[in-house]
Amino acid sequence: MSRDFLYNDIANAIASQIRTGVLKSGDKLPSVRVLCKDHGISMNTAKRVFLELEAQSLIDSKPQSGYFVSQSSYLKLPLPEVSRPSSVANDKEPDELVSKVYADMGNEGLTLFSISAPSGELLPLAKLKKEIVHATRELKDAGTAYEPLQGNLKLRRMIAVRSLVWGGDLQENDVITTNGAINAVSLCLMALGKPGDTVAMESPCYPGTLQLVVSLGFKVLELPTHPITGLALDALKQALPKINICLLVPNFNTPLGSCMPDEHKKEIVALLSAHDIPLIEDDVYGDLYFGTQRPKCCKSFDREGNVLYCSSVSKTLVPGYRVGWVAPGKHKEKLLKLKLIHSISSASIIQESVANFLKTGKYENHLRQLRRTLQDNYQHYIHAIAEYFPEGTKISRPQGGLSIWVEFSKRMDTRKLYDLAIKQQISIAPGRMFTLQDQFENCMRLCIGLSWSAEIKFKLKQLGNLAKMMLAD
Amino acid sequence: MSRDFLYNDIANAIASQIRTGVLKSGDKLPSVRVLCKDHGISMNTAKRVFLELEAQSLIDSKPQSGYFVSQSSYLKLPLPEVSRPSSVANDKEPDELVSKVYADMGNEGLTLFSISAPSGELLPLAKLKKEIVHATRELKDAGTAYEPLQGNLKLRRMIAVRSLVWGGDLQENDVITTNGAINAVSLCLMALGKPGDTVAMESPCYPGTLQLVVSLGFKVLELPTHPITGLALDALKQALPKINICLLVPNFNTPLGSCMPDEHKKEIVALLSAHDIPLIEDDVYGDLYFGTQRPKCCKSFDREGNVLYCSSVSKTLVPGYRVGWVAPGKHKEKLLKLKLIHSISSASIIQESVANFLKTGKYENHLRQLRRTLQDNYQHYIHAIAEYFPEGTKISRPQGGLSIWVEFSKRMDTRKLYDLAIKQQISIAPGRMFTLQDQFENCMRLCIGLSWSAEIKFKLKQLGNLAKMMLAD
Structure with missing residues (x-):
């Protein structure tokens, strides 16, 4: 050793x-x-x-x-309880709320605590520009022709090479490129299920995935989730007979930032495989670990091709390029057909640029710096929350990723807090966005991907004051 | 006047x-x-x-x-009859055949009569490269951030401006950009229908659309289609009670290349509107008219927002960029939500490049040249077919677009012709690809988007000889 x-x-x-x-x-x-x-x-x-x-x-x-x-400030900030969603699939979509909050995106006057992406200053813009120019010169036909259905070969090769860091052993031929990770998840769901099927997910979880699953006609079974260790294994075991597909974000999911221990991953993969339930694993945050080591993925324990591994560079390198991928195991042919049907192919220039960026080691350097920044931000946020937020505020302990989950006392309604905060040019993500049930009304997600500054600190203070005011009423 | x-x-x-x-x-x-x-x-x-x-x-x-x-050679080449598909929805998918033929794409040793795209030499590669470089310099954050959901503003503006050429009066706010036209059609279908619904389409029609419609769980009702005037109006009228959605390619659809007369378009729009049946109009070939005038679109007769107009630059400028759009009329909000759910946003750099190309008049120059080339090709193909193909061969009269539809005598099986031709490095698209029924086995589609040359002529001769040989057996 x-x-x-x-x-x-x-x-x-x-x-x-x-x-x-x-x-x-x-x-x-x-x-x-x-x-x-x-x-x-x-x-x-x-x-x-x-x-x-x-x-x-x-x-x-x-x-x-x-x-x-x-x-540290941890002492003053207890951990939220493990979530207790209803054990019956529900479909109370928080559509209006999600639309309202998403509409804040791109509004430059706002402090966007509501998003889940690294802010532009944390991305290597100049280097990416150069890669684009380079790709237009190097690619056959300048990338104007339809590229092969499976996607840019160089990118697939780099994704395969990097799979070593999370315990995988992908080959380039195992990977299909997609239009971002959400497109990968969308293709997986269409390949695996039919309307009426039940998809098991963490709770709370990413609103975009909830909307996607519902829009395809699936039922969502939200499962109890621990803020540190993620999905509760016992709950999954009990729910197995009701489940057709499992869709998890084991590493630093948003909003909790929890990280499923490797033993749990191994157990879940074996369990689902034994019950012939496919697992869609969304690993977009996996590279954003705090601490010293990249966590493994469920896919690394998959011997039967039952795990469909989805990821992207949207959370780590460049959201706007829409470069994602899936390693669909034994479901590859179905996925390829669906990609052909729904989009024919992906844009080669952009995939080639990202492939070249990944190839040179620039990506590892960039990631190292980004992780350090996010970890520092996390500490800053904790101190500010401890100082400014109401007594009794609980927060999650993200071990990586881009967000903190904040739980106020039961009397809080974060939808109202949103309305007050937006008047002070602050956008937050109310907890109700992250579920299809009546829960998390007293919670919110804060993005830690903004560049830390006196202004961010001040905005957290304002937010804390608003919360105190509401709870004092 | x-x-x-x-x-x-x-x-x-x-x-x-x-x-x-x-x-x-x-x-x-x-x-x-x-x-x-x-x-x-x-x-x-x-x-x-x-x-x-x-x-x-x-x-x-x-x-x-x-x-x-x-x-001219028209005399020797009669027109195929109007198609007579079954009036019952059918689902005999030609999956294996489609996969086999699509797999030829990108194989440089083959003469690809089977595709429906202009060949690379006909595209303005150098100019497009420059636009990409320019876009990375001009765009805010070099296009690395999520762009607004509806898509690049400049591109939407140019699409609106160009709508004048087909009788439209779109505003930039009417348009949503997508990942190619097939992605636009996919979002429309998901927004408008649910599994089990019936979609009326031309017959023969584009295999990709057939696969898309089937994969979403819809039934396909193929309607009789005239090789010159397109969809048979009477057939549509009779079928109305069975239809939930109508999906048409009124201008130069592939494989027939027919063009629906403007009066028919007007009547169909009124008819569908009266029956509250939405019309998805796919106009990807509309700019590729032979002759002197751009045909109108159904959308130009739409007063109630019942027509969802889809198009792209994949057939006219650059297939590999995957730049398409939809003007979804009164269904805009639903489409926006689905775009968000399935892909969050589109890649801004590429859309900006295409927008700039459209803006400068380069596009009109390019189109003028491309149309002239395709029209010349068409004449060359007719002469070669008349000279080399078996007696009694019928061909469609494309008035624009990228393909000719060839009908041999009933004894021909073009799936077998494909197998023979591929051995001589020639790829064709057998007629069975263009339907979900047992028809068109004696037909094939030929792409006229290849650069004309002595070699192409020779390949057509080889193909004709193979067909003669098969029919002589």
């Missing part, structure tokens, strides 16, 4: 204990010497573990005393 | 009479003097009429005798 692996592994284990509350604020950590002995590692490796945890603001060092779990 | 209008009008009327067989090979046309008198036009205008018809190879001048309908 390499030293790097050890150091990552140990740092991650401690970080996870802190995030999940096993280790509490002020708890003393083992000394460097004890850590060496316990794990059979060198002093240098042990020191790197503590440095990493310090960099993540999870621990503080006190001279002559050692390391302690940070007297 | 301007002279230009008159000259176009008269030339079109005569051309149409020749194409439809009202005027026959060898018939004498009125003299220049008589034409002047009959229409109250100048000598110069009358001469322009004859020059235009000569340029289209429709007439010949004989010194001292006047103008005669060309001793």
